[in-house]
Amino acid sequence: MKIPKLQIGNITADTPIVQGAMGVKVSLSSLASAVANQGGIGTIASVGLGDFEASKTEYEKASREALAFEIRKAKSLTNGPIAVNVMGVLSNADDLIRTCVQEGIKIIVSGASLPLKLPGLVEDRSVNLVPIVSSGRAAELVLRAWDKRYARTADGIVLEGPLAGGHLGFSMDQLGQLEQHTLEALLADVLEAIKPYEDKYRKRIPVIAGGGIYDGRDIAKMLLAGASGVQMATRFVCTVECDVAQEFKQAYLEAKEEDIVIIKSPVGLPGRAIRNKFLKDLETKEKNEIKCFYRCLSSCNILEAKYCIAQALVKAYLGDIDHGLIFCGQNAYRANKIVTVKDLMSELLAELEAF
């Protein structure tokens, strides 16, 4: 297969590969710039970036400054396309989106709740807006709201299927019936849902499909099914450039298929993670003592939450694997070595070309 470019608004990537955002601090400037330098789109995750101590007193400021730092650093390392992911459930989402615009980011990706207000926060039309959805219905809801309220449509859509890592846009029941929610079927629904808006705004809305994409064959299948690109996250964890601690990468290398489980996160959504000591301990514990220093998530129910997810993710990022939450995609157990982003991209593109 000839390798297609990926066009999001006025931004062109030489390959159809988007590196998906990985919070907390798993995909920062190092990984994102390395992917952009190899012709993909690199994504910085904006969640939980501020120094933990500084955040206790000045959460918004610490997060904003840390995001600006990562964006500037990424730009100093690449001229390729860099996106920033801002989860709608973050209490400081609006502030982070303004920071992206101020720092000259041209692709903002937003999910973890429907980003119905996003165009209202970004007046500059040169900034490309990419909602994340998990169904055709969600795509329709977002595009209808944007059309009605802002006379604007999306510049791209990320479709995240049920095999993805981190928080998932599916119910526990749906996750128990994976065969009924294949990425191909969801993609067909999304392509159908966006058609009227592509016609109305006379532009192609590229759909970037992700969740379980692992090799060039998977990429080819998605492109043949009508996707303009793929979003891959898990595969990029076991790279030299990935910003997370070595112990986190090692946990992926050691994970077996049965270690990858679905959890109910304090955010109120299911998530996928490696069943490590932290998760095993939680199974027998009633509830951890939680001290919430800043309300980072608008949807977090501190009274019912068994643990502070921000702290658990920071611990994992730092390499305290026994006490941290290790998010991963369903295919994490397939990782068997740590490679450079250059070698990984070359391998994926060679497989895609050979398809």
Ligand SMILES: Cc1cc2nc3c(=O)[nH]c(=O)nc-3n(C[C@H](O)[C@H](O)[C@H](O)COP(=O)(O)O)c2cc1C
């Ligand atoms: C460790 C980890 C952290 C993630 N964090 C985020 C996040 O902060 N925001 C987000 O929108 N998606 C997040 N995701 C989802 C990815 O961006 C991506 O869409 C998904 O994992 C793709 O599936 P794959 O991992 O099978 O390639 C995360 C995924 C992983 C594995």
